[in-house]
Amino acid sequence: MLKPFQIGITGGIGAGKSIICKIFSVLGIPTYDADSRAKAVMTTDGILIEAIKKEFGTLSYKASSELNRDYLATEVFNSPERLKKLNALVHPRVALDYENWLGKQLSAPYVLKEAALLIESGSYKSLDRLVVVSAPEDLRIKRVLGRDKHRNVAQIKNIIANQLDEAEKLKAADFIINNDDKHSLIQQVLIVHQQCLVLAKQKREGNF
Numbered sequence: 001m002l003k004p005f006q007i008g009i010t011g012g013i014g015a016g017k018s019i020i021c022k023i024f025s026v027l028g029i030p031t032y033d034a035d036s037r038a039k040a041v042m043t044t045d046g047i048l049i050e051a052i053k054k055e056f057g058t059l060s061y062k063a064s065s066e067l068n069r070d071y072l073a074t075e076v077f078n079s080p081e082r083l084k085k086l087n088a089l090v091h092p093r094v095a096l097d098y099e100n101w102l103g104k105q106l107s108a109p110y111v112l113k114e115a116a117l118l119i120e121s122g123s124y125k126s127l128d129r130l131v132v133v134s135a136p137e138d139l140r141i142k143r144v145l146g147r148d149k150h151r152n153v154a155q156i157k158n159i160i161a162n163q164l165d166e167a168e169k170l171k172a173a174d175f176i177i178n179n180d181d182k183h184s185l186i187q188q189v190l191i192v193h194q195q196c197l198v199l200a201k202q203k204r205e206g207n208f
Contacts, residue, residue, distance in 0.1 A: 004106060005110035011135070012169070013140060013163065016133055019185065021033070029193070034113060034114060034118075038094045047093065052086070056072060056075050110128075110197070110199075132170055140156075177189065177192065
């Protein structure tokens with residue numbers, strides 16, 4: 001059975017992916033939030049839970065079966081290899097969760113897959129098109145400070161430094177949405193939406 005046309009949407013921290021996805025949802029487009037689903041899968045997928053406990057220890061989970069995020073954060077902090085190992089455990093299970101979700105969206109004209117690391121993980125290559133949400137760094141920092149009261153400027157800049165460079169993200173984009181508080185988001189989303197509807201129709205008809 002033919003899968004729905006799949007659009008990836010990504011962008012650096014504070015770029016505004018979530019608000020863009022909300023606009024698409026108003027247009028009736030289903031969205032898979034990979035980052036929030038990953039958090040859910042880490043507490044509901046028995047295979048993944050056992051794998052994490054085996055690799056990082058039983059302290060990875062609290063007595064209530066809740067993920068011990070503070071402990072895991074300490075385990076992978078400043079250890080690229082440990083972080084890589086954790087991602088290697090989580091990503092395949094999230095990919096399976098996505099495939100299961102995708103199979104339930106066959107009536108949708110197309111779907112969105114939102115993730116912060118779509119490009120870095122290489123998973124965008126399995127999608128039909130990629131939207132990158134872009135915003136100036138100073139504005140992104142301001143947004144995150146307003147949203148995440150537990151973060152400071154230094155922490156946010158560190159996160160940005162560890163994410164793929166904005167210019168590299170834009171190189172991979174099929175569509176760019178500028179969330180700089182100067183351009184209309186609704187107008188930009190509508191343009192992308194119309195183009196995606198056409199592309200999805202072409203794929204369904206075998207003209208893609």
